[in-house]
Amino acid sequence: MTNKKRLELTWIGKDKRPKLEPRILLEDVARSYHAKHLVTDNDIFDNRLIFGDNLLALKALEQEFSGKVKCVYIDPPFNTQQAFEHYDDGLEHSIWLGLIRDRIDIIRNLISEDGTLFVHIDDNELGYLIVLLDEIFGRQNRITVVSFKQGAATGHKAINPGVVSTSNFIVLYAKNKTLWKPNRVFTARNKRDTRYGQFIDNFDAPYAQWRFITLTQAFARSLNLPIRGLKKAVGDSYEALLSDFVVANAPRVVRLARPDYDAVSGDARSMIDASHKTSEILRLEREEFSDMFFVAGERILFYSDKLKLIDGKYVAGEPLTTIWDDLLSNNIHNEGGIEFPKGKKPEALIKRCFELATIDGDLVLDSFAGSGTTGAVAHKMGRRWIMVELGEHCHTHIIPRLQKVIDGEDKGGVTEATGWKGGGGFRYYRIAPSLLDKDKWGNWVISKEYNAAQLTEALCKLEGFTYAPSDTLYWQQGHSTERDFIYITTQTLGADQLHALSEDVGTERSLLVLCSAFRGNPERFTNLTVKRIPSTVLSKCEWRHDDYSLILQNLPMAQREEETLKKKKSAHPSLFDNQDA
Template identity: 60%
Template sequence: MSRKQKLELTWIGKDERPRLEPRILLEDPALSHHACHRVSETDRFDNLLIHGDNLLALKALEQDFRGRVQCIYIDPPFNTQQDFKHYPDGLEHSTWLSMMEARVKLLHSLLHPSGTLCVHIDDNELAYLTVLVDEIFGRANRVAICTFKQSSVSGPKARNPGPVSVASYLLMYAKAKPLWKFSRTYRATSRDSRYSKWIANFDAPASQWVLQNLSDAFGEWLELQSDASKRRIAKNMERALHDFVVRNAERVVRTARVADKDVNESAREKLQASRRSASQVFVARREGLPDYYFLNGEQLIFYSAKVREIDGRATTAEAVSTLWDDLLSNNIHNEGGVAFPDGKKPEALLRRVLDMTTADGDLVLDSFAGSGTTGAVAHKMGRRWIMVELGEHCHTHIVPRLRKVIDGQDPSGITAATVWKGGGGFRYYRLAPSLLREDSFGNMVINPEYRPEMLVEAVCKLMGYTYAPSDSHYWQHGHASETDFLYVTTASLTHAQLRALSEDIGEDRTLLVCCKAFRANADAFPNLTLQKIPQTVLDRCEWDRDDYSLRIANLPPAPEPTEAEAEPNPRTPMRGRKRTQPVATDDLFGQGDEA
């Protein structure tokens, strides 16, 4: 029987899965920030800024935030060739894809069932990334690939051979399309000149309406204006005409052909009647839907259907499509008061993404935070947010930018459009160091940086328990359910201590005991599960690795071997030769005490 096959993207190292340690997060109050007073009742204070490797950070978030994030926007490294100039093409793509696969899988677990993933990418890896995310999210859940015009045809790039690249792309996926939440979003556009007729007597019954040219109606209105207004209008006549049309949108119309088969039976009768009485408007009423208006065998379409309120102003608008060519900002370098050449995205872009995919109070995540645009926009829009950034610009760019947003001192970007006045706050966290660290004798020991409460929280997370220390029960450090608890201690427990613990727990509850050692049979107490750390966790994950980021560009090329290095040296001992091990020290994770 042949092995079942599937369509998938393969690359060097795809089957190598990182075994991630679920780290705890440590707050640094000096870098956390909140407004000095409440600005509104909807101020958000539970936002998170995490400094550290984003793969480890996503793993750290997984237990508490699985299935809770409504929108994830990421702008990962675009994998330009200069990042890999010393390496073959196969390694270039393979390393980048491995980096992305591990992260997208964790992002999928964090996303709410009705949520959206948006990945911003250029054409270097667009095709590969599409197939990769298809594999994780399912091709049926791919919503769109939006083209974002981010520059104009000018500068040095216009002299390069081939078409000038001015666009990047947003891959948009639903976690589960049947449950997907999406809000129709509109963008301002110019006046639609096809609407060229004006209902002169709009207040009369529809059957008596008289249509005239829009230009005549605008001219009549213009004649009623003062001389000063006429001079001002003359400087931008099209703008004045557009505003006139929008203000009177229910009176501005055009006609459109309509076939009998395209309307219901009652409307069909009105349509046919309009052909017989060419100068009269006929109305077909519809329950719960806009009425049909017919004139001379055609349908009357009202301009009011094209008007939307955008940024507090009524204007001609159209539904946002997959071509985003209206967000190019000439002032992007000033947004947020931070410089971030070749990497900053306009706040208007993030606003559009969040308008389409979130509502007030929803949780937004960006694990490639860059200059902090996602958090700044989410904050101004009343969304909760989590951002992760490894680089030092977390401190030089993101923290100062968010402080300005919170203090109401950032007038740039979407501040005016959202009428942002400041407020709220965020907590700054660092990833804790690894729980286990190799000592000078080669043994895995408890990291000396861990305080007792850190150790308890770390073991809770490692074992999948919720960290919730009890004030009334010393043994209740965490819980997996209402009757299943966890206890962490650095002591070696005797049979008498375990018996007392078992009696305190009672028959209706269970307790996982993680300790240095115990002197009792492991199954002596039915309501206790005894485990020695680290024996049960040593192989669970990769310990003491702090960086899973893509840093190949910083590595030097491998040197060519010299003749001396190429010839084997008989005096050089083999690398694989077993060496004498030093005597191990007894510690929290020592094995000197037998169970």
């Protein structure tokens, strides 16, 4: 049998994967926040802000949210070999790849079959990232790579010779491209289309009798000015005023275009032929598209067909491309009322991602929350959201920012474009401590920080059961199917207790029993599976591992440099005698 070969990205430590403990999430009600009053009937309160390591948080979400997240936007560390204020952002390539791979693996599980992943990155790791994502999502599910202009070649950037970097990139993947159905998104054109130079003078008359004058004539007449010397009379505001006039009168602003005769057929071709034989305007009515008008073999194109509703205003629009150069980052320091140097992304950028891939009520996720832009934008757009952040800026930046959004006090960013007035809320969670700890003799025991309910929920998650305590049956604390249940107790169960449990469960159901100890032979009860805790879960996870993030000084690269220095000192001590330790 021949092994199939495939292209893949390899790196040191690729085969090493963390054995994650699926922690439970604990709400801190004091930090959760809700609007003081209901703003709309569709207010969303059950958004989640999770404080803690994002890999553990993603694992904690996996059981409940697998296949339910419609869109993920992440802005991971760019690996630019610089230590920023809030991030240690200088990770060795192999370590960085492992960090991203472990998180993307879980993120893919969370995304719905028709969902989308957006990864924001710069050119330092772009090539490696694409190959890595091709492996995880499948190359066939790669949608595109967007170039995002996030600066200009000015200031200190323009001093050095060579190519000035002004862009980042957003890599798009679908969970399943065959099911992916993006929304149509348009961007505003910066300039008026000057080809539309004619104006229907008698627009209210029957279309067959329409008369055309020049756009300049119509504009001059609207200002009560003669055409001669019009630009000079209007001055510097000429183009702005003319553009406003065109938009306001878009159904009457037109141009004539000769159709590609070979590319049309049927009624359209017949109408073109007929228009050559008359001076009247002919009309072809269509059910699913706008009507077509012809005169003298040419088609009449209306400026109104170019207008799109963008951010609440009708403007000339064009389909979204892979070059996003209209969302500059030069004023984002004011967004959200917080400072986050070199780490904040424009709200308009996140809004565009969500416009492309989501609708009202969809669930979005950002596991590198940073300053909280994703949650702020999702909230204003009526999307449900989950954000994860480990840094203390979760409390100093994100929470105050979201409170302003909820209270309707955030007037910046995309507030006006979305028509946001305030409302909704979020729940704040922290990741529970490790379920197991060691006693003073080095034995694994259940952590004293867990109460009975938390212990039950944690063990349900570890064993793959849904935590759902029954109000009437004490032994029904969770279920995996309609007939398979779990019961957890820290007591020692005797033979009589096991017999009573077996009787209650009956022959049509099964019960997994986790207890501190048991007496007798539980195997004689065919509807019970009895296991001791913590021994039954010891091998499942890495216990007491609370931080899977990376610290710059602890990277293998730094360790190797330290080891090299020690070897040099050992081999040539005289060279280091006069140096500080």
